[in-house]
Amino acid sequence: MSCAKCQNPLVLEVDYSDDEDVSMGAGSSSAAAAQNTQTVPDDVALNCGCHFHWQCLIDEYQVTECPSCHQNLLTPGPNGGQQLLCTLHNEGGVQENLDILPILTEEAYLHAYPEDRISRAFLELCREGDVSAVVDLLKSCNEPDSDDEEMDDEPAIPKKSMDEILRYQDPIGDMQSGLHAAVAGNSREVAWLLLLLASQLPEMEFPALVYQQAASLGIMREDQTGKVDIRSLRDGQGRSAEQLAVELGGVWHGWPGSGRLTV
Template sequence: MSVCVTCKDPLVIEIEPDSDEDVSMEESGPSSGKARAPEPETVPDDVHLNCGCHFHWQCILSAYSYTQCPNCSRNLTTTCSDGTQQILCTYHNEGGVQENLDILPLLTEESYLKAYPEERKCRAFLEFCREGDMGAIIDMLKDDEVDSDDDDDEEMDTSEAGDEETTRRKISTDEMLRYQDPIGDMQSGLHAAVQAGSREVAWLLLLLASNLDLLQFPTEVFQEAEAVGIMRDVVEDKVDIRSLRDGNGKTAEDLAKEIGGVWVGWPGTGRLAI
């Protein structure tokens, strides 16, 4: 069996069983039984790059040097028909074998987050906006409120990375709400919600990060916000999320005009643009 070129271990990982699984009973003698926890399950974890090297997924994330193989230094990128770059691999995990999988976006993101670890929370928030996951968005906002209450006098967050101690700036809730993806066309959460066709997420972002007249909001929006304990703070002196433009110079309203669908009737009303 091939091994990971980084850690030299077999290309498998162990998955611990769910803690709520029933504990199995095993005969331990002629007349007694002994409870035993389920054994961890072993599943494949093999990233086979086009240079021929094999990695565990976490090992390549840790060792990745942008476009070169961290083991043999061979250039890994190929060019798509539209001119964009990609890194294709064969990835074998518990879900099966995926051939010609482009992992460049994930590797690029991980490289970026190594340089700017304080943005990890913002990027998770943006991903939830892309997925239209209201529950996860609200949980992040409420957790952030709790953190802010605990750290009112702290502007820096210190964490340990190996033997080194790193200090990073804490990202405020306002910054998270108005975050723009530097490696994803500078999209904001509102752009992401429009792209995903999620009016529910769009209404939440407009409530919290725009100065849209409150009379423009449906009653249901206030009821839902009140139910989860979230409401608009002072926004007059802050950037209105509707004014943010992506890397192509488009506002969320410009994007809504192109997409149509659930956004028919929104452009031109002031909901998505100032």
């Protein structure tokens, strides 16, 4: 059986040479490469009966139909939405009835809008509550491109400013902002940081520890005049971050109504 796109066998050659410290003469290079290369399964079996390598499917995916036979791949999901089920056979084994629609939707979106990759990474860090990583990502917006990136044959991906990333809303993630993501992830530290950097919440409302932590990480509040207050952003369901906090409760007890999450 072969891939419907490239017609090659449904396997992937994996080179493990980087994992070993092998010192051999030039005459043994071919033998060493053969010893360090293993063949593993790489088969995505769709419900239409077509098979693809994972990367071949990513490259050709058209959201609703099979790239080969053009049959509709979507089926009703258990929660009223849609799903795209497949049988995935790879190095980790066989997974049946696996819904790959979220992954394919994200990959298709990022293929069309590669400049949003860093913004979506920012949202994930906000959701995880990784304050240091959030700061490092934001600070990287002001760093010049590396020489390697400038010499790349591929077109340069436009960089986004820190303000653009701070106020980014995810089109394929219910239009959540970083503040929504922090609230959903129960991360008050990230929420304080985002309020400091992208809201007009009066400085007197911030605990001194918030400013101390921001200073220690090398990032400070800029003038917010004329900028969108992150607290005013609403997700795909029309909810502000405060309304989401009310729904979730827990660590957000005492925040709703305080002005911290609402303009």
